[in-house]
Amino acid sequence: MSVAIHGLPQALADAVADAFRADGMELGDDADTVVVGVETPSGVDLLDLSHESWDDAVAGARSAFFAMQQAARSIVARGNGGCLLVVVPVHALRTSRGCGPAAVVGSFLATAAQVAAVELGAKGIRVNVLAVGPLEGEVDPRTAEAVPLGRLTLPGDVGAACVMLAGPAAGYLSGTVLAVDGGYAVTKAVGGSPFAGG
């Protein structure tokens, strides 16, 4: 049993790798569990987003999509089934000002993953999505006030969720979107009404 990681921001990649190692899995290229992620620019309204930043976001989605496809092809070729985990920003579920690229790319990949789940289930491949909340160190600490659990997302939260979704406890889960966000996606404490100025 081995795991491969593609495209995650470094802090997340390290935490996910640590979590899998702690669970007894090794990192390797011919993996039956593949974690695919993406980095997106933030902090700029879509009205002001440069064409280059848009193109970078789309390129990230493209890279992640074909990484998913390549991983699935390899798993199918080996014939023993496997698991794809697609890590997207929580803005796929709940967008906010300045998070347009994350919302677009996150929604794009989440839906691509769900279609993959539909098509690959019969081949023994589960595909699930993790929608990761605002990460500590990457956003204004006051954002934690909008998180029901009272703190920002830690990389280890994502690692633990990946291990769970890759393991036997999630053997009947496919096509689901798991918010790893302390409840951020379901609260409207910040940015609830665009007419109120975001």
Added chain:
Amino acid sequence: MTGAARERGIGRGIAQCLAEEGCDVAINDVGAEDEGADLVAELQRLGRRAAFFPADVSDRAAVDEMIAAVESTLGPIDIVCSNAGVADWQGFLDVTEESFDRLVSVNLTGAFNVCQASAAAMVSAGRPGKIVVTSSVHVQMPFAEMSVYGATKAGLKGMVETMAIELAPHGITVNHIGPGWVRSFINDSSPSLQTDEEVRSTLELIPAGRPAEPREMGRAVVYLSSDDGDYVTGEYLRVDGGFVVGKY
């Protein structure tokens, strides 16, 4: 009004409905010059000003030129309908880079180009406006063999919702409509609609028992782009005869 020229197209139905409500309409498409000219003449017979502006929405420079030309010809833009789109049917494992790039460049980057450029024109002029994007029931319903198409439409949802937040202070609303099965040319090549039996099977999934006509998308756009829709933004209006209900 992008992607508007083709006969039996959703865009054409939207353009017709907006013109009937009193809008002057700029028709955009790639190719389809004859059909575009026919539509322009049809809208002019209604007493509206109309003109055809060929441009590839995936080409940012062409979009900028088009927006300037539309404002020069017809005046400031009040309503933008980003409708241009293309579809492919390929299994997830078989999606080619060529197909991926074609769908993303038109459906997603094209919509971004059009919405950003026209919103910038509205903001620059200090005028309120309405933006309506054509997405799809794919926003909610994953369809096998349409991973990239569905993903682009879901991406549009993210774009619309974010723009709704960011553009509200400028008096601009941003919404999207979700067509189900529309009797439009884009569905001619759908592999699930090739035989009478396949058509019957698909109709059984739609509570309304029929596909939509393109003009029914137009009526939804009229609502979202009229004064009646002033307090509606960031919304997804499905126009699908109940296709999604009970499934998602």
